[in-house]
Amino acid sequence: MLEWLSAGIDIVLVAVIFLLVLGLARYLAPKQHNPFKSQVYECGIFPVAEISQFNIRFFVIAIMFTLFDIEALFMYPWALDFKELGTLGVVEMFIFLFLVFLGWIYAYKKGALEWQ
Amino acid sequence: MAEFVFFVLALVTIVGALGTVISRNAYASALWMVAAFLGVSGLFIMLNAPFIAMLQIIVYAGAIAVLIIFVMMLMDRRVLNNKERFNPQYLWGVVLGVGLLADLSALAFKFRINLSHIGENLTLNGSNTKMIGDVLFKRYLFPFEITAIILLIALIGAVVLTRKDINT
Amino acid sequence: MIVYYMIVAVLLFAIGATGVMIRRNFIIVLMSLEIMLNGAGMLLIIMAYYLGNISGQVMFIFVAAVAASETAIGLAIAVMMYKRKGSLDINNFSMLKK
Numbered sequence A: 001m002l003e004w005l006s007a008g009i010d011i012v013l014v015a016v017i018f019l020l021v022l023g024l025a026r027y028l029a030p031k032q033h034n035p036f037k038s039q040v041y042e043c044g045i046f047p048v049a050e051i052s053q054f055n056i057r058f059f060v061i062a063i064m065f066t067l068f069d070i071e072a073l074f075m076y077p078w079a080l081d082f083k084e085l086g087t088l089g090v091v092e093m094f095i096f097l098f099l100v101f102l103g104w105i106y107a108y109k110k111g112a113l114e115w116q
Numbered sequence B: 001m002a003e004f005v006f007f008v009l010a011l012v013t014i015v016g017a018l019g020t021v022i023s024r025n026a027y028a029s030a031l032w033m034v035a036a037f038l039g040v041s042g043l044f045i046m047l048n049a050p051f052i053a054m055l056q057i058i059v060y061a062g063a064i065a066v067l068i069i070f071v072m073m074l075m076d077r078r079v080l081n082n083k084e085r086f087n088p089q090y091l092w093g094v095v096l097g098v099g100l101l102a103d104l105s106a107l108a109f110k111f112r113i114n115l116s117h118i119g120e121n122l123t124l125n126g127s128n129t130k131m132i133g134d135v136l137f138k139r140y141l142f143p144f145e146i147t148a149i150i151l152l153i154a155l156i157g158a159v160v161l162t163r164k165d166i167n168t
Numbered sequence C: 001m002i003v004y005y006m007i008v009a010v011l012l013f014a015i016g017a018t019g020v021m022i023r024r025n026f027i028i029v030l031m032s033l034e035i036m037l038n039g040a041g042m043l044l045i046i047m048a049y050y051l052g053n054i055s056g057q058v059m060f061i062f063v064a065a066v067a068a069s070e071t072a073i074g075l076a077i078a079v080m081m082y083k084r085k086g087s088l089d090i091n092n093f094s095m096l097k098k
Helices: A002-028 A058-073 A075-080 A082-109 B002-022 B026-046 B050-073 B090-110 B128-136 B141-166 C002-022 C026-051 C055-085
Strands: none
Touching: A058 A075, A058 A082, A058 B050, A058 B141, A058 C055, A075 A082, A075 B128, A082 B141, B002 B026, B002 C002, B002 C026, B026 B050, B026 C002, B026 C026, B050 B128, B050 C026, B050 C055, B090 C002, B128 C055, B141 C055, C002 C026, C026 C055
């Protein structure tokens, strides 16, 4: 029972703070909705289509982030086992890093990371 | 107490998964998916796998869910939240899904392994991360290097697939 | 107790499979696939716990790596099809027919 106590207090605290902040924002924030305010800003004419806030070029960068995130994940157990694995561990990890880095070189060479 | 915590986490997981599949709004669907992943992560902590639980949060709820929501933000809201959610033959899909569920749960209830000649349940002596590292870098060395090639191919594939469409 | 964990994993897998079969939106199909993979991975963790063998947890790391690669490629296909067809409905993606 006692070992769950700290986790329980944590969860209750998080829930209370979360609801408190949301409730406070709802109570304090001014509410003035109107359809023109939530529209895309155009100089007078009515907008014909929705625009996306982000350029699609960011997509390749987002994908590279995900894949290098996985790569970093493999380094946590490696870092803890660094001493026991010795030189072989370093070689193994650098082969791994090199293979993933080849992908970055490819994306760079193909100009996927450039803004034209 | 452990049963109660398990029940709450299982409820979060299942409701999150159902919300992902049923939800009308694609953004809401993605957030339900994050809820399901967080529930699964809690279950992993209950199963003595704290490193995997953190991995679940970092990779699934962090990277993958953010990538999916990011791609949704690139797209027109009206295309994304189409009026018709389900395929015309969705009833057959549900029937097949329920059949799969019945089949697999029957298997799960039948599942028995005599533990006497295998060993005890997993206990954590020392760091879970270190235990994983001991096995990963010795016994599973080759799969580990193959994973690098999978990641490489995924990166090259994503660049090849989107390059033409991005530059127009 | 272990059988209840297995039931949760099976439920995740079945719900994900149903989502793959019934939804039209390609991105939501990808999310359902993610849930299916997570259910399968959860079974690995359950067996690692039950059999006292850490290898199951190592396998889950490989599953996570494959899941991330699969999402990256899937979303690249989604972006490509959105740009070319202006739609995310998988019933519009059947270009190999005819």
